[in-house]
Amino acid sequence: MRAPIYGLLAEFHSPHEVVEAAKKVHEAGYRKVDGYSPYPIEELSEALEFHHSPLPKLVLAGGITGCLSGMGLEYWASVIEYPMNIGGRPFFSWPAFLIPAYECTILFAAATAVFGMLALNSLPEPYHPVFNAPNFALASRDKFFIAIEATDPKFDREATKAFLASLGAEVVELEH
Amino acid sequence: MASPAPQHHHHKRPDERTHQAEADRLIAPGHDFGTVTDTISKIVLQRQTPKGWWLGFAFGFCLLQLMLYAIGNLLFVGIGTWGVTIPVGWGFDIINFVWWIGIGHAGTLISAILLLLRQEWRTSINRFAEAMTLFAVACAGFYPIFHTGRPWIAFYWLLPYPNTMGLWPNFRSPLIWDVFAVTTYATVSALFWFVGLIPDLATLRDRAKSKPWKIVYGMAALGWRGSARHWHNYETAYLLLAGLATPLVVSVHTVVSFDFATGIVPGWHATIFPPYFVAGAIYAGFAMVLTLSIPLRKFYGLEDFITMKHLENMAKVMMATGLIVGYGYMMEAFFAWYSSNTYEEFMIKNRMFGPYALSYWALILCNVVAPNLLWIKNLRTNVTVLFLMSFVVSVGMWLERFVIIVTSLSRDYLPSSWGLYAGTHVDWAAFIGTIGLFITLLFLFVRFLPAISIFEMRTLVPAAEMPEEEEK
Structure with missing residues (x-):
């Protein structure tokens, strides 16, 4: 048995790609999902259905x-x-x-x-598992990411990884 | 870049591109998310501090020492070291306070009002304009605090807190309104500025090479990671802050003008004061933004981001508010005549032809005549002209406050109690000292924080354009 992970992180190269992927991830039924982008993308929040801010x-x-x-x-x-x-x-x-x-x-x-x-936003939060991904520093430059948490009911380490890869992303596992 | 080609609505071959289009763009062509990020963050993260930076910083820091001298002199000798006396009990302290507070207004206007009006050109100038606001308010705050003579025992009549004497401030006084308006303005401006900085601090954390800077920027970034959930709340907060700062910025100079307008001194007791002060504040503020942005873009090679379009727009706002201020001067003269009030009539005659006539006509020349040159497009798009014009306006706005405050007080109702006023060397040291404080803080800001909002600039590059939705 491998050590449990926080989830999977998929890397995309353009805002358009990440928004399309987010729509598909949401359609596939994943809910413990977050997108990461270097600037606010309204369409990304919409695709993941973060509508309500109190x-x-x-x-x-x-x-x-x-x-x-x-x-x-x-x-x-x-x-x-x-x-x-x-x-x-x-x-x-x-x-x-x-x-x-x-x-x-x-x-x-x-x-x-x-x-x-x-x-x-539960900030300040100095530590978060996504920071463990080597490429994640680029989320504040020019790369776009989608993370699916392992606690999502639909999550399956291999199947979800294959699904994210099919969306055209490079996928890495996130350690806790 | 691997990304699909951005969808432009109007395709033009380079040779078709007119000169006009070139002058209209907000960001030079060829930039993507990466180049925008690197160009701006490089200024902060470069190891070697440029020699020019040291020169500018040293200059500001030397001037700052004059402030130290002025404060020391005031605290040891007492308030009599300033030129204020009877009948002119308000002098350089209030003139400089109003001048600095006014300068700050352009920062809030650019960051809040232009955001609500969806003026995209604000994006590359809002960050340092907000920094300018904060530093200008810090300089302004110096005067009311130190004109109390012994500020450490002055707080009980400025701020409402339970003190041993059981005293409370008089909330009917415009001076207390001022305390509330200016402290709120300083606090909200600082919050707004910090919120805007959070994503950029995260960028610096991720780009910084050395461990200590990674930790410093990392702590300041509060663990920001660009999550879509976070951006969603963030955008809401930013918009709400802009909506709150908009009425705030209008109220601050209105309240400052109440310091005068609620008094019965001829030349102060005028209903036109609030709008005329707010326009003057924006006028002076845009002049200062031009004074700062022109050398900044030149020195750090930021012409791609702070384009001619930005400078021209600022020149236009400056000229428009200048004309409003000119209208204010006209109305002051008109009311003086139309009121048929001896004292009001005398006030304007005294301003125009009395002992301070030179200041009055110099102010008209600087604030009303000179900015009309900006009607001419060639002058408006000439960097040297704009840079000089920004100084002319700053001088003019200082003279305006001098004329309003000093001419009215020096000769009011009773000729037997007339008297002239001039600032002493300590007054001048304090004034030049606050300029030094302003320059010093600005240089530190440019060295350690991104002077242009990186994350907002990313939204302007062509790759950020989303293709039109086909469904729905």
Whole structure:
């Protein structure tokens, strides 16, 4: 019995090839699949059916939280904790308070977008089995890859390897 | 390349290619994913630091020492070492703050607004324009922090935090709005910049030859591996950030203009200030992007990526915003006359013919007259003219802030309390010092990080073009 592997990595030379291959891999029923490309290829994400990103909703929630926190802080400081009569203006001078609240909205929403994206991608992640493939450094240059994980129910070490090779790829095994 | 030939929509033989088409392209022909990657990453990864880099860095670093002197002098002697006094209580500190913050705006405009407007030409200039934003905001931040005299005890009235005196800031004050606007702007710009850098840091990690640099870039890249799943969230985040930075950039200079517009000083109390300040910011910012991109493309041979088309587009944006600024000056004069208000009328006469008349007319020459030369295509596409013009605009925008701030304060309502203002040698040292800080940071940036977004440039090469879908 050979040592178990993480999966198989198939290397392609053009964006067109990898997108076509991804469609076929998806059609064949593989689901624990990921594509790798040096720049974002919308068609590749579509072919693997990564449609939904919860990020916009998270960012909306972040923005609302920021707005309420900003306004809440101003209300608390100016009305409850430290009420000061400044030129006879009301303690709760909401038109003037809108500006810091607005800035807090953007600050919280932007921070949610960045840290939410990192969390959804489970980054930082210094180690990943795909880095073991000798050619994988080219995924950040000019090569395109598809990885199928060994935990996929349809995965069969030899049959999947032959299938990927039939799509015109050079296939390597990924150690854990 | 083994890849199938890219599908071009308009096929033209080279000899048919007009001069116009050549001027219009955003990337020179013959580039593929590999050459784009190697050309840009080579600048960072080359072992030998070019002599020119050392010269430029040393120049900036020498100027930076003036900042050290200015800060030391201020902290030992006190705020009186600056030229500000009564009646001109705001001088070089605020002039330079507004000048630097304005310069930063072009970076955000290029990275966010032009992204949303699908202007592909932004791609090769957005990275260093964003870096310019960050460094300009750092220079700007120096002034409000140090004009407090003893910044380490000034935070309780700048930032809301529970302090031992039980005091809280006055949120009705435009100066507090400014603190919120500028800190948010600095934070969001830094986040946006870093997110854009992640895939390129991964490229540097994979290209770096030496182990220590592999580790440094590897840690900074956070383990990015270009997964389609990641790209999907990444693109969403990038677009959302652009959408958030767009209202932010407009709000920042608006809030800066409120510092003046909410006051009752003649020449400040004007409703036109927010749009006129935002236009001025973009104007000054594009001038600075030109000042930086022209030597950068020349020195590192990046003419393939920062083409004439880019320079011409920037010149056009610069001229358009310059005309808006010119309209602002006209309206200031018009309102002064139309208001029939003695003080407003006096303010504009004083600007035009008073003790600072020379500054006023120099600013009109730099900001309103000079940019009209860019109507002429031959001048607009002449690198030397553009480079000189960018300096003219930077000087003009500095003079604009000087004129707005100093002429209004030096002669307001009571002639008995009039007084003239000039910066002291410490003011000048601080100003030149921040220029030194800016240059130093830019040189470090160009040496250690990719000055052009590599992954976005890959999307522009012909091989990235997907053939049209036949099905569906």
